[in-house]
Amino acid sequence: MQWHRDHKYQTLVYQIDAGCKRLLWIGPDRTAKTLLRFFRFLGKQRSAKLQFVCSDMWQAYLKVIAKKVPHAIHVLDRFHVMRKMSKAIDKVRTAEVKQLQADGYEPLLTGAR
Numbered sequence: 001m002q003w004h005r006d007h008k009y010q011t012l013v014y015q016i017d018a019g020c021k022r023l024l025w026i027g028p029d030r031t032a033k034t035l036l037r038f039f040r041f042l043g044k045q046r047s048a049k050l051q052f053v054c055s056d057m058w059q060a061y062l063k064v065i066a067k068k069v070p071h072a073i074h075v076l077d078r079f080h081v082m083r084k085m086s087k088a089i090d091k092v093r094t095a096e097v098k099q100l101q102a103d104g105y106e107p108l109l110t111g112a113r
Helices: 032-042 044-048 059-068 078-102
Strands: 011-017 020-027 052-055 073-076
Touching: 011 032, 020 032, 032 044, 032 059, 052 059, 059 073, 073 078
Parallel strands: 052 073
Antiparallel strands: 011 020
């Protein structure tokens, strides 16, 4: 979570179940160490019961989640997945336009999405 304009981040952990949506825990920073503190707070027994985990694609969180709850299905948030997909499509499209131009064809894909 972005906190004001100076980009001080926090780690927020929510419980999202059918019929129950609540904030469980707030950590002071957005670091692997902070998320590890959450899992210490949660404990091994409760962590073992987790079936699903959702996070953004930040590498530090991905590593902690893989280490602490490898049995849980890890769902990545749609915003970051679609952003990566969009960048990959742009990269391929740009390469195709360059190849078309190099082969003497009109770059039909320029500006296309």
